[in-house]
Amino acid sequence: MIPNDIAITPELVEAHGLKPDEYERILALIGREPTFTELGIFSAMWNEHCSYKSSKKWLKTLPTTGPRVIQGPGENAGVVDIGDGEVVVFKMESHNHPSYIEPYQGAATGVGGILRDVFTMGARPVAAMNALRFGAPEHPRTKHLVSGVVAGVGGYGNSFGVPTVGGEVEFHARYNGNCLVNAFAAGIARADGIFLSKAEGVGLPVVYLGAKTGRDGVGGATMASAEFDETIEEKRPTVQVGDPFTEKCLLEACLELMATGAVVAIQDMGAAGLTCSAVEMGAKGNLGITLDLDAVPVREERMTAYEMMLSESQERMLMVLKPEKEDEAKAIFRKWGLDFAIVGMTTDTLRFIVNHQGETVADLPIKELGDEAPEYDRPWVESPKREVLAAGTIAEPDDYAAALLTLVGNANGASRRWVYEQYDTLVQGNTLASPGGDAGVIRVGTGGKALAFTVDVTPRYVEADPFEGGKQAIAECWRNLTAVGAEPLAATDNLNFGNPERPEIMGQLVGAIKGIGEACRALDFPIVSGNVSLYNETSGEGILPTPAIGGVGLLPDLSRRAAAAFASEGDVIAVIGGHGTHLGQSAYLRDILGREEGAPPPVDLAAERRRGDFVRELIRAGRVTAVHDISSGGLAVALAEMAMAGAKGARVKVPAPAHAALFGEDQGRYVLTCSAEEAASVLEDALDAGFEIVEIGRVEGSDLTVEDILTISVAKLRETHETWFPHYMAGA
Amino acid sequence: MKSAVVTFPGSNRERDMMHALELVSGRKPEAVWHADTSLPDVDLVVLPGGFSYGDYLRSGAIAARAPVMDAIRAFAARGGLVLGVCNGFQMLTEAGLLPGALMRNAGLTFVCREVLLETASTANRFTAGMRKGETWRCPVAHHDGNYFADAQTIARLEGGDRVAFRYASGTNPNGSVNDIAGITNEAGNVLGMMPHPENYVDAQQASTDGRAFFESICEAFAAA
Numbered sequence: 001m002i003p004n005d006i007a008i009t010p011e012l013v014e015a016h017g018l019k020p021d022e023y024e025r026i027l028a029l030i031g032r033e034p035t036f037t038e039l040g041i042f043s044a045m046w047n048e049h050c051s052y053k054s055s056k057k058w059l060k061t062l063p064t065t066g067p068r069v070i071q072g073p074g075e076n077a078g079v080v081d082i083g084d085g086e087v088v089v090f091k092m093e094s095h096n097h098p099s100y101i102e103p104y105q106g107a108a109t110g111v112g113g114i115l116r117d118v119f120t121m122g123a124r125p126v127a128a129m130n131a132l133r134f135g136a137p138e139h140p141r142t143k144h145l146v147s148g149v150v151a152g153v154g155g156y157g158n159s160f161g162v163p164t165v166g167g168e169v170e171f172h173a174r175y176n177g178n179c180l181v182n183a184f185a186a187g188i189a190r191a192d193g194i195f196l197s198k199a200e201g202v203g204l205p206v207v208y209l210g211a212k213t214g215r216d217g218v219g220g221a222t223m224a225s226a227e228f229d230e231t232i233e234e235k236r237p238t239v240q241v242g243d244p245f246t247e248k249c250l251l252e253a254c255l256e257l258m259a260t261g262a263v264v265a266i267q268d269m270g271a272a273g274l275t276c277s278a279v280e281m282g283a284k285g286n287l288g289i290t291l292d293l294d295a296v297p298v299r300e301e302r303m304t305a306y307e308m309m310l311s312e313s314q315e316r317m318l319m320v321l322k323p324e325k326e327d328e329a330k331a332i333f334r335k336w337g338l339d340f341a342i343v344g345m346t347t348d349t350l351r352f353i354v355n356h357q358g359e360t361v362a363d364l365p366i367k368e369l370g371d372e373a374p375e376y377d378r379p380w381v382e383s384p385k386r387e388v389l390a391a392g393t394i395a396e397p398d399d400y401a402a403a404l405l406t407l408v409g410n411a412n413g414a415s416r417r418w419v420y421e422q423y424d425t426l427v428q429g430n431t432l433a434s435p436g437g438d439a440g441v442i443r444v445g446t447g448g449k450a451l452a453f454t455v456d457v458t459p460r461y462v463e464a465d466p467f468e469g470g471k472q473a474i475a476e477c478w479r480n481l482t483a484v485g486a487e488p489l490a491a492t493d494n495l496n497f498g499n500p501e502r503p504e505i506m507g508q509l510v511g512a513i514k515g516i517g518e519a520c521r522a523l524d525f526p527i528v529s530g531n532v533s534l535y536n537e538t539s540g541e542g543i544l545p546t547p548a549i550g551g552v553g554l555l556p557d558l559s560r561r562a563a564a565a566f567a568s569e570g571d572v573i574a575v576i577g578g579h580g581t582h583l584g585q586s587a588y589l590r591d592i593l594g595r596e597e598g599a600p601p602p603v604d605l606a607a608e609r610r611r612g613d614f615v616r617e618l619i620r621a622g623r624v625t626a627v628h629d630i631s632s633g634g635l636a637v638a639l640a641e642m643a644m645a646g647a648k649g650a651r652v653k654v655p656a657p658a659h660a661a662l663f664g665e666d667q668g669r670y671v672l673t674c675s676a677e678e679a680a681s682v683l684e685d686a687l688d689a690g691f692e693i694v695e696i697g698r699v700e701g702s703d704l705t706v707e708d709i710l711t712i713s714v715a716k717l718r719e720t721h722e723t724w725f726p727h728y729m730a731g732a
Numbered sequence: 733m734k735s736a737v738v739t740f741p742g743s744n745r746e747r748d749m750m751h752a753l754e755l756v757s758g759r760k761p762e763a764v765w766h767a768d769t770s771l772p773d774v775d776l777v778v779l780p781g782g783f784s785y786g787d788y789l790r791s792g793a794i795a796a797r798a799p800v801m802d803a804i805r806a807f808a809a810r811g812g813l814v815l816g817v818c819n820g821f822q823m824l825t826e827a828g829l830l831p832g833a834l835m836r837n838a839g840l841t842f843v844c845r846e847v848l849l850e851t852a853s854t855a856n857r858f859t860a861g862m863r864k865g866e867t868w869r870c871p872v873a874h875h876d877g878n879y880f881a882d883a884q885t886i887a888r889l890e891g892g893d894r895v896a897f898r899y900a901s902g903t904n905p906n907g908s909v910n911d912i913a914g915i916t917n918e919a920g921n922v923l924g925m926m927p928h929p930e931n932y933v934d935a936q937q938a939s940t941d942g943r944a945f946f947e948s949i950c951e952a953f954a955a956a
Contacts, residue, residue, distance in 0.1 A: 154842050158873070159783040161744025245742045245786025337741060422842045424873045426931045427781075429748040431938075443936055558936065 004305060004361045006036040016043035022374050029368050037305045037354065037361040041369070044272035044310055045279060048534050051373035054500040055532045058513040066526045068489055075196055076117040076268065078528025079189075080490045082554055086444065087194065088451060089123035090186035092131075092494040092550040094533035098239045099181040103148025107181050108156040108242035109314050114185040115160060116268040119251045120317065122195040122258050123187025126428060127442050128157050129166040130183050131455045131494070131548040132419075135176030137411045137728055142171070145179050147729065152242075153183070154422040159244035160251070163431050164423035165440025166453050168548070171411045172460075177538025182494040182531075184455055184550040188444055195258060197267040197277075199285035199320045199346050204264060206278070206289060206344035209333060210250045210316040212299035213274070216240045217312025246315040246338070253336040254317065260332075262325030269316040275309045277318040278344070279352055283370025288347035293356040297339040305356040320346060380506035386464050389584040389598035391660035400658065401710040403592045405720045407633045407663070408640050410591055414724035432558060436645070438483040438629055439551075443558050450558035452486035454551050458632065459544035461600035464585050466508045470515025470547060471603045475667060477551035478523050479629045482612040483670060485561040485619035486553025488523065493530040493549055498542025500534045508545040509534075516547060522605035525551070562619045564628035566646030571625050571699040572679035573639075573650060574672050576611055578692040580634050580664020587633045588663035601665050608668040614689060615670050623678050630669040636662035636706070638671050643704045643714045644721055652697030653707045662706065673699060733953040735776040736762040738804075740795050745781035745930065749817065752930035753778070756946035766798040775953050776813040777804060779820030781873070781928060791834060791876045792822030801827055813857055813949070814922045818874055821914070821924030830917055830924045831889070832881030837874070838907025844873040846938070847903040849913055849927060855893040856920030861948030867900045868941040870927040877926040879908035879915075889915055897925055 006012075013023045016039055026034055026042050034042065048054060064072035070087055071079035077091035095110025111128065118125050130153050135142045146169075157164055162185065217240035257263060265285065267277040274291070282289040293308050303311075321329055326342075333340035347353075352369055354362040397403035407413045420435040432450055433441035439454040456477040462469030474491065481488040493516060498505040520526055536543040555561050583589050584598025618624045626646070630638045635654070643650055654661035674682050679695065686693040697707075705711040735753045739746045746763075753761045753776075762772045766784075771777060784795035795801070801823075808814045808829060816824040824830040837843055849870045851862045881889070886909060889895055897914035904911045906926070914925030929942030 151841065158842055158844075158875075159742070159744070159786065161782060243786065245783060245788065248744065248783075249741050421845050424842070424844045426844065426871050426873060426928070427744055427748070429745075429751055429931050429937065432936060 004035050004037050004359065008033055008039060016040065017047050018043055022046060025374060030364060035361055037309060038364060040306045040310050041275050041362055041364065044275045045369050046373045049271050050276055052532055053374050054376050054378050054534060055495065055509060056375050057377055058510055061513065062517045062527045063520045064526050064528060066490065066524060069526055069528055070191065071194065072528050073530060076120045078490060078492060079121065079194055080528060080552065081191060082444065082449065082451065084447060085191050087189050087191045088186055088552055089118050089121045089189055090184065090492055090552055091117050091529035092182055092184040092492045092548065093117065093531040094494055094496060095181045095183065096178065096496065096533050096536055099149055100179050102239040103145045104152040104155065105239055105241050107149040107152030109240045110181050110183045111153055111156040112242045112244065112247050112314055113270050114183040115162065115247065116270065118185045118187040119254055120195065120266050120268040121189065122193045123189035124255060125162045125185050125187040126430065127186045127440065127453050128162045128164045128184060129440065129453055129455045129550060130181065131168045133170050133172065133175045133180040133546060135171065135179065136173040137171050139176045143729065149179065149181055150419050150422050156242050156244045158424040160248050161427050163425050163427050163442065164420065165425060165431060165442060166435050166455060168455055169416050169419055172544055174544045178536045178543050180496050180543065180546055182548045184492065186453060186552060193258065195263055195266050197265055197281050197284055199265040199281040199287050201264060202287065202346055202348045204320050204346045205323055205326065205342045206346065207319045207321050208296060208316065208339065208341045208343040209319060210338055211243060211246045211313060212297040212339055213308055213311045214299045214313045215303065215307055215311060218307050218310045240312045240314050242314050249336040249338055250315055250317065253333050253338055256332050257329055260325060260328055262322050262329050264320040264322060266317060266319045269318060271312065273311050273313065273316065279366055279370045281318065281320065282352060282366045288349035288351045288366055289344055290347055290353040291344040291355065293354060295341050295343045297341050305354060305361040309354065378500050378506045379503045380510045381503045382507050383466050383504065383511060386599045391581055391583050391657055394583045394589065395593060396657065396659045397592055401712050403588065404636050404640060404710060404712065406591055407587055407637050408717060409720035409724055411724060413587065413633060413637065415721045416725065417722060418725035418729060433484065433563060437564055438480040439486065439553065441484055441555065441561065448557055450555040452481050452484050452553040452555060454480040455548055456480060457546055457548045459546045460585050460596060462508065462512055462545040462547060464600045466511025466545060467515040468600050468602055470512035471519040471605065472600065472667060473547055473549045474516050474519035474523065474525060475603045475605065475608050476631060477549040478525050479612060481551050481553030482616050483562065483627045483629045485616060486555045487616065488525050488551055488553045490526050490528045491549050491551045493527050493547055495530065495532045496536055496543060496546040496548065497534050498537045505542055512545060512547045519603065519605055523609055560620045560622060562624060562627040564642050564645050565626055566642050566648040566650065566673060566699045567625040569648065569699055570676050571673040572676055572695055573652060573697045573699065574683060574693055574695045575635065575669060576615065576672060576686060576691055576693045577669030579655060579661045579694065580666050581660050582664050582666045583660055586663055586665045588659065601667050603667045611668055611691060614686065614691060618672065618682060623682055624672050624674045626673040628671045630671060632665065634663040634665050635671065640704060640717050642671060644718045647714060648699050649701040649703040649714050650697055651700045651705045651707065654696060658709050733757045733776060733950045734759060734774040735778060736764045736772055736774045737778045737780055738764040738766060738800055740766040740784035740798060742784045742786055743780050743782035745818065745928065749778050749780045749930045752933040752942065752946055755933055756943060757950050764800060766800050768800050769803055771803045771807055776815060776949060777807060779816040779823050781818035781820060784819055784823065790826065792819055792826040795823045796826035805829065808922050811921055815858065816924040817928060817930065818926055821926055822876060824922060824924040829922050830915060831885045832879055834876045835878040835880050836876050837878050842875040843905045844871065845905060846871050847905055847927060848900040850898045850900040852895045852898045853893045856896060856916040856923065857952050858923045858949050859896050861951040862944055868944065869932060869939045870929055870942055871931050872905050872927045874926055877906040877908065879912045886910060892918060896923055
């Protein structure tokens with residue numbers, strides 16, 4: 001057993017991820033040398049993962065308010081009004097490092113953690129998504145990670161019983177040593193039934209709920225804030241093990257308990273478990289907390305105070321309860337077979353006191369611990385601008401049909417069916433649009449309302465220009481929600497970057513946040529929750545900067561929505577936003593010509609908004625039969641996806657240069673179809689409103705034909721699109 | 733028709749089932765808890781989908797030994813209708829109310845997709861109102877749905893017209909022997925099936941094909 005009076009050496013401080021100046025700050029704060037347990041507590045509270053010490057200065061610049069926003073960043077999840085006295089509660093969070101070490105459990109507990117964030121606030125989870133990024137397909141570790149992560153995401157979410165309605169899966173060599181697993185969850189609650197982590201009232205019982213505490217995950221948050229090197233395999237014991245069954249019981253028990261009015265404050269035990277949850281409850285409520293570790297339910301013998309305070313055992317909650325409701329609360333938790341123990345008390349001393357076996361092992365100022373983590377203004381340099389590549393300088397493909405088949409059939413373009421069929425997309429019975437479209441849609445209640453969900457980012461754009469790439473991530477998310485007919489409400493950001501102590505990486509983070517902020521303001525699309533994951537590097541090489549954006553939109557009338565599938569023979573196909581011109585950083589340039597070059601397509605936010613609002617009105621007026629946004633792969637890929645989804649062909653015509661028109665990734669564009677009768681008036685209205693809109697052809701037959709350029713049967717497209725993933729995963 | 737849905741810790745499609753039953757029968761199903769030792773006065777008891785007790789032993793094995801199962805056995809012995817869907821089917825085989833076992837899917841992964849079901853038999857009290865040989869759309873969502881039984885048992889099931897549903901048109905998602913998706917007991921009052929008709933019942937869902945199954949169960953009681 002590790003004693004609490006172990007000597008604090010510089011090596012020990014460093015092993016806790018604390019820099020010498022940070023340790024000096026601790027000494028100044030408490031006026032003495034910390035105990036071993038206290039050192040652990042500081043390292044947990046002050047690491048990057050919990051304190052956002054490198055990003056806070058910049059995160060503060062993001063817009064976080066709006067007429068519908070009830071709770072912005074700072075709680076377990078954001079809360080947004082969806083009318084009728086209901087709110088949507090949502091957040092996205094990363095579990096990158098644990099997933100790289102142990103893909104199944106890392107991904108599973110990532111899903112578990114985000115679900116817990118949502119139901120901690122009183123909301124029943126109704127939808128999940130995930131954004132996954134892996135190394136090059138041919139990298140020896142990639143297949144193992146894909147299969148483990150996908151199984152882990154499914155294993156947890158399927159058992160818990162939340163439908164997975166969307167997501168992203170991408171491959172790039174820059175994730176070879178550091179995959180990304182970002183999990184999103186959303187829940188529904190009554191506006192007057194939201195629970196927060198801020199404790200209120202002195203002398204109230206602090207109650208421990210859920211699973212028992214073990215040694216799993218000790219030091220996980222500190223690990224997640226460190227770069228990886230060759231010793232990574234040694235870190236396996238810091239990955240937690242998920243138990244979705246206990247979490248499901250915890251959900252039901254918490255919601256049942258909340259309905260009784262017994263809960264004053266509640267906080268889930270996520271990163272740095274008992275430490276983080278207790279300190280946050282106290283610090284936010286201006287209260288002290290005293291914990292008695294002898295009362296903590298444990299599943300291993302002879303656990304030390306240090307281990308209990310840093311354990312990241314999953315499926316645990318901390319609550320402050322009304323004392324008169326204690327028996328009622330206990331009965332509910334017994335019914336669900338969960339542990340219930342009073343482990344502490346709120347005090348008016350503003351001290352965080354931890355007692356264990358008759359000894360006070362920590363006595364720290366709670367406000368400073370929670371709110372005065374170091375905050376850095378890290379040096380940064382702006383990423384060098386890349387040259388805008390004119391389409392004329394980029395070669396056309398020798399064979400357009402072959403190029404399109406490559407784009408819909410390669411690692412990044414192929415169908416993700418192999419992945420999403422491992423997720424229960426239908427449980428709860430409310431799924432209106434499942435993965436594969438622009439956004440997942442679920443109905444809410446019985447009043448005809450629905451919510452749309454999507455997660456988006458184009459890392460190669462962010463790498464080439466962090467500011468434009470940040471803007472584009474928000475714009476594409478907003479556009480995908482719009483494309484199903486939803487009004488974009490708000491977003492959550494999951495900022496995955498490399499080591500912020502390197503000025504060029506910090507420059508990516510700063511640039512991306514600035515771009516995100518600008519786009520959010522222009523589109524009235526506030527950020528209400530989020531997560532920052534830094535140090536995503538292996539042996540000094542950073543990942544592509546990946547600020548994943550999860551967006552939520554509202555459909556007031558679920559019968560007025562759109563999907564991407566071609567609907568009827570003879571429908572007129574039009575493009576709003578003009579023909580493609582921009583091939584820099586395009587999928588065409590990367591996958592057909594093997595070049596990752598140039599500036600990314602710029603985003604005109606004013607045009608984005610006006611076009612989107614127009615498209616949404618068309619959908620809600622029932623004037624269009626299909627809608628799809630144009631993104632990676634350009635118009636050609638968008639048309640192919642619409643053809644495959646609807647099992648119908650099309651005949652279209654595009655101007656020269658055809659490679660720019662077909663594969664250009666110019667932003668703010670949609671493909672629309674409408675009936676032949678409606679087409680003239682839709683085109684006229686668009687032109688009257690000043691939009692660039694071009695009729696390009698008709699839904700027709702069973703081939704996708706671009707006149708004088710290519711003809712491919714829809715069956716061939718589909719076969720190509722569906723083959724890559726299962727073939728890759730089955731390969732030796 | 734009066735029905736009840738049993739919730740086990742870890743059940744997750746009990747609300748979906750209640751929605752379908754209420755929609756089609758016009759009556760709110762009774763909620764039964766796994767620790768209950770008696771059943772309300774109903775015509776049909778449903779064991780819903782999910783991961784009872786986490787399915788940490790064999791799927792459905794712990795639930796098959798839950799306190800409520802004795803009451804369900806007695807109810808079935810009296811001729812009451814017992815339907816098990818997905819995890820509920822697994823429980824019925826583990827409880828010995830239906831023969832055979834649900835093994836891990838042949839593809840070894842969880843699979844959630846739409847399949848085509850053929851109504852292979854109408855010689856039982858659940859599907860009597862359906863059309864034999866008709867195929868309909870229905871989703872599956874399971875990890876352990878690969879139905880297996882020894883050759884003798886399969887022969888008995890086939891010979892006794894006890895295969896209620898089969899995966900049709902090459903859509904068998906899990907490797908089940910003879911494409912079996914659902915079977916009944918000898919008396920025709922206990923049915924287990926892997927697919928989820930309860931998720932295809934209302935006009936806003938991807939299909940309403942599952943409705944006919946619930947309507948058929950209701951008709952059995954309307955006629956009585």
